[in-house]
Amino acid sequence: MTTDPAVAAAVADAHRREWAFVLAATARVTRDLDLAEECVQDAYAKALTVWGERGIPHRPGAWLTTTARNRALDELRRNATLRRTLPQLLATDDTSPEPGPGADEDAADDYPDDRLRLIFTCCHPALTEEARIALTLRLLCGLTTAEVAHAFLTGETAMAARITRAKRKISTARIPYRVPPAEELPERIDAVLTVVHLLFTTGHTAPVGDDLIRRDLVERALDLARMLRTLLPEDAGVAGLLALILLTDARRETRSGEDGRMVLLAEQDRTRWDRAAIAEGITLVREALVRRPPGRFALMAAIAAVHAEAPSWQETDWREVVALYDLLVQIWPSPVVALNRAVAVGFADGPATGLAELDALAAEPQLAGYGYLAATRADFLRRLGRVTDARLAYEEALLLTENTVERDFLTGRLRELGPPDAR
Amino acid sequence: MAQYLILIYGDETSWAAAPPEVVERVHAEHRAFQARNAGAVLGGNALHRTDTATSLRSDGSGGDNGAGGPTVTDGPFAETKEALGGYYLVEATDLDEAIAVARQVPAPFGGVEVRPIRVID
Numbered sequence: 261m262t263t264d265p266a267v268a269a270a271v272a273d274a275h276r277r278e279w280a281f282v283l284a285a286t287a288r289v290t291r292d293l294d295l296a297e298e299c300v301q302d303a304y305a306k307a308l309t310v311w312g313e314r315g316i317p318h319r320p321g322a323w324l325t326t327t328a329r330n331r332a333l334d335e336l337r338r339n340a341t342l343r344r345t346l347p348q349l350l351a352t353d354d355t356s357p358e359p360g361p362g363a364d365e366d367a368a369d370d371y372p373d374d375r376l377r378l379i380f381t382c383c384h385p386a387l388t389e390e391a392r393i394a395l396t397l398r399l400l401c402g403l404t405t406a407e408v409a410h411a412f413l414t415g416e417t418a419m420a421a422r423i424t425r426a427k428r429k430i431s432t433a434r435i436p437y438r439v440p441p442a443e444e445l446p447e448r449i450d451a452v453l454t455v456v457h458l459l460f461t462t463g464h465t466a467p468v469g470d471d472l473i474r475r476d477l478v479e480r481a482l483d484l485a486r487m488l489r490t491l492l493p494e495d496a497g498v499a500g501l502l503a504l505i506l507l508t509d510a511r512r513e514t515r516s517g518e519d520g521r522m523v524l525l526a527e528q529d530r531t532r533w534d535r536a537a538i539a540e541g542i543t544l545v546r547e548a549l550v551r552r553p554p555g556r557f558a559l560m561a562a563i564a565a566v567h568a569e570a571p572s573w574q575e576t577d578w579r580e581v582v583a584l585y586d587l588l589v590q591i592w593p594s595p596v597v598a599l600n601r602a603v604a605v606g607f608a609d610g611p612a613t614g615l616a617e618l619d620a621l622a623a624e625p626q627l628a629g630y631g632y633l634a635a636t637r638a639d640f641l642r643r644l645g646r647v648t649d650a651r652l653a654y655e656e657a658l659l660l661t662e663n664t665v666e667r668d669f670l671t672g673r674l675r676e677l678g679p680p681d682a683r
Numbered sequence: 684m685a686q687y688l689i690l691i692y693g694d695e696t697s698w699a700a701a702p703p704e705v706v707e708r709v710h711a712e713h714r715a716f717q718a719r720n721a722g723a724v725l726g727g728n729a730l731h732r733t734d735t736a737t738s739l740r741s742d743g744s745g746g747d748n749g750a751g752g753p754t755v756t757d758g759p760f761a762e763t764k765e766a767l768g769g770y771y772l773v774e775a776t777d778l779d780e781a782i783a784v785a786r787q788v789p790a791p792f793g794g795v796e797v798r799p800i801r802v803i804d
Contacts, residue, residue: 386778433799434685436777444779 263308270316271307278321279402280487284374286328287437293399293427295332300402303328325371375400376439376491383452384435391426392455398423400487401480411477412462449492453501453557456484460505478509496551500558503544507564510537522669526573538568559588578608595624596632603636611640631660635670647677686725686800687773687781692765693793695732705791712789720773723784727771733759765793772800 282303287296303324317323382395390412397403397411409419429435440448463477485502492498514528545565548558563584570576585601598621606614618637627633638653654674661667698706717724738760739753759766771788775781778797785797 384778386782432801433797434777436779438777438779440779 264312267308267312267316270311270320271304274307274320274324275304275402276483278324280375280378280400281321281371281373282324282328283399283402284378285325285371286332287378288372288374289329289332290336291437293430295335296328297399299328299332299335300324302331322371373491374437375487377437379452379488379491380439380448381430381435381437383448383455384430385448385451386433386435387426387429389455389458391422391429392451393458394419394423395426396455396459396484397480400484403480411474446497449495449497452488453497456481456488457501457504457557459484460508464508478505478512481505482509496548497555497557499544500548500555500561503541503548503561504557504564506537506541506544507561507568510534510541510568516665520665520668521672522665524669525567530570530572533568538565541565541568553591554587556588556592559584559591563588576607578604582608595621595626596630598624599627599630599633599636606636606640611643615640615644629660631657631666634660638670638673642673642677648680651677651680684774684776685781687775687778687785688798688800689727689771689773689781689785689788690767690796690798691769691771691788691790691793692763692796693768693790694764695766695768697792698768699732701792709789709791716787716789720784720787723773723775723780725772725774727769729769730767732768733766736760768793 279300283296283300286299287293290296290299306327307320307324311317311320378399379396382399383392387395393412394408397408398405403411405420405423406416408423409416412419414422439445459477460481463474463479463481482505485498485505488495488498489502510533511525511528513534514530514532515523517523541561542565545558545561548554549562551558554562563581566577566580566584581604582601585597585604588597589601599618602614602617602621605617615637618633618640621627621633634653634657638650638657641647641650641653651674654670654677658667658670658674661670701709713729717727736757736759738756738758740756740760741753743754771784773781773784775784778799781797781799785795788795
């Protein structure tokens, strides 16, 4: 049997837009993530045939939620043993309204939006960062274990074990299925934002492989940031992260050339940047910066906004960039931020000053083995005309990256320096 | 409701070197903690130092004692810089609540670990 392409497209679209909502609403019934996932997968499979026969419902998410929840209730009713072995795996505080099991699709808005509960459960600080990312991709984005494994270049068996272990911890240690109370919220939101940001950066510059950008991960991160913005419209950190993703991703078309070669910010064709994304991002940055002191993502987004608004690399307001990095270093004193600050100093005050700032960071253990430090040193040395030192630094940078596109870029720069001195 | 064991770990050398007023202050903090969390704390104790510990190994790693039973040795089961120094057994509805209690446990020379109690029926 072949599926009508329009139906297949509608199901795929609903998968991307509605998965988290449907799963979160179903988990409230099952109080078990595995059973909820099974019922939701089943509902999507059913949609392929039922929508083909009866037409696409006008509210696909509601149809899917009703179908998944009914299946879950059936399972629980039919299998009393199952119910007994699932002793409230997820503790909910049942304060929000719960419609009866018979709610039909027209009563869609009656389903409480449980996505925030699901997000905070997946990104609970008692789980490892790897587990948080894997659960987020699996439960909020609806990726299969194989897809999650592929996203992180891990074997499927290892990823399945990681997800199973995380789910077991959620149920055994009783990580609650709940939105944290107000006093814990800032810290917990930050943990969620960190996961989404990590997904984005992993996609934005893939650590290994032949492509510079993992489009799928970037799209997922953007979807998640938009979801958070809908669910937490007042939160400045959320606004900052969405702005950062939009402003950085606005340059996607220009970050690599037709031959796949990496193109630096300095050489990118700014006329091809996504102006709509930049406009949206800048509006969000302004909103995010209202909060004092501004958060980490708001400051990073503000830096991206300075670049987005500069007509050219030469005309970039480097003083403003350095000033923003000065603020960022105070609230987020990571060596990588210090390194980026040194880069900006190198343009605001010249490569000699930048190089001095870089060399002050050379002893940072966290930066040892970080190719970007060597690549930046190489660039400063090249601009200072110190060809031999620059060559050594490029060679060091080459040893430290496995991304083919980055390697090609560094090799090109090395070649431009000319052959090593024959003496 | 569920039960959790909060295990208190700390560096014994730092404890041994602590002046009496520090030791007394930490003890006072524990008493205050217990009073504040009387509803959640089901029990708890401080332990003597690991140099008073005796371990019994059944996995054969302690050598053969010739009798076939566990080997009795001097010292803690695992040698770690931060040793188990005490515990509280607490009741909580979920991990967040247990963490909220655990946050208040005085542990100046280390930290605490929260473990869910497993019910075996």
